[in-house]
Amino acid sequence: MAFILIQLHATKKAGGSSKNGRDSISKRLGVKLFGGEEIKAGSIILRQRGSSTLPGENAYMGKDYSIHAKIDGIVEFGEKGGRKIASVKAK
Amino acid sequence: MISVKIQKNKDSKIVGYEVSGHSNSAEHGQDIICASVSSITQTAALGLLTVVGINIKFERDEAKGFQKVTLPSELSAEDQIYSDIILLTMLAGLSDLYEQYSDFIEIIIEEK
Numbered sequence: 444m445a446f447i448l449i450q451l452h453a454t455k456k457a458g459g460s461s462k463n464g465r466d467s468i469s470k471r472l473g474v475k476l477f478g479g480e481e482i483k484a485g486s487i488i489l490r491q492r493g494s495s496t497l498p499g500e501n502a503y504m505g506k507d508y509s510i511h512a513k514i515d516g517i518v519e520f521g522e523k524g525g526r527k528i529a530s531v532k533a534k
Numbered sequence: 535m536i537s538v539k540i541q542k543n544k545d546s547k548i549v550g551y552e553v554s555g556h557s558n559s560a561e562h563g564q565d566i567i568c569a570s571v572s573s574i575t576q577t578a579a580l581g582l583l584t585v586v587g588i589n590i591k592f593e594r595d596e597a598k599g600f601q602k603v604t605l606p607s608e609l610s611a612e613d614q615i616y617s618d619i620i621l622l623t624m625l626a627g628l629s630d631l632y633e634q635y636s637d638f639i640e641i642i643i644e645e646k
Binding site for chain 2: 448453454492519520527
């Protein structure tokens with residue numbers, strides 16, 4: 444029996460309007476650096492739409508909600524009050 | 535939205551991951567984003583299990599669209615290198631996919 448279930452994370456609904464062929468425009472969003480990685484001051488930790496992740500220690504949010512490093516250091520992700528936090532720990 | 539949770543230990547090594555949810559980008563059987571995430575993550579599990587031979591704990595619920603991989607707490611140095619390569623490659627693939635389809639995927643890095 445095959446191991447990989449290719450539609451493991453697809454909705455089960457059958458019929459209805461098909462969204463087939465719809466291709467979202469690449470938004471270049473996303474996590475650019477992961478926990479534990481080194482970062483330079485000013486570099487982007489992550490791009491996002493809206494502020495689902497907030498800047499923590501030694502980090503700041505740009506106009507477009509991107510989160511940048513204030514100092515050279517190590518990226519740290521965590522949570523505070525149920526909100527995702529991206530910080531930079533000094534090396 | 536497919537949620538990918540990557541668990542890292544204090545040494546920033548990936549020690550497990552959990553994928554849940556449905557992409558809802560198209561009907562079952564035509565959902566290319568679901569197929570991509572499903573393939574990348576289950577191939578990583580397959581690699582750990584059958585290529586490297588690590589006794590991972592693999593949980594999956596097709597109805598719920600859920601899978602979870604947990605590595606053993608003790609790994610040989612060699613197995614640690616191999617699992618790092620497999621899991622970081624998986625993460626690289628998911629991140630690239632995320633950048634293209636961030637409406638349908640979220641990646642969360644959890645530090646233990």
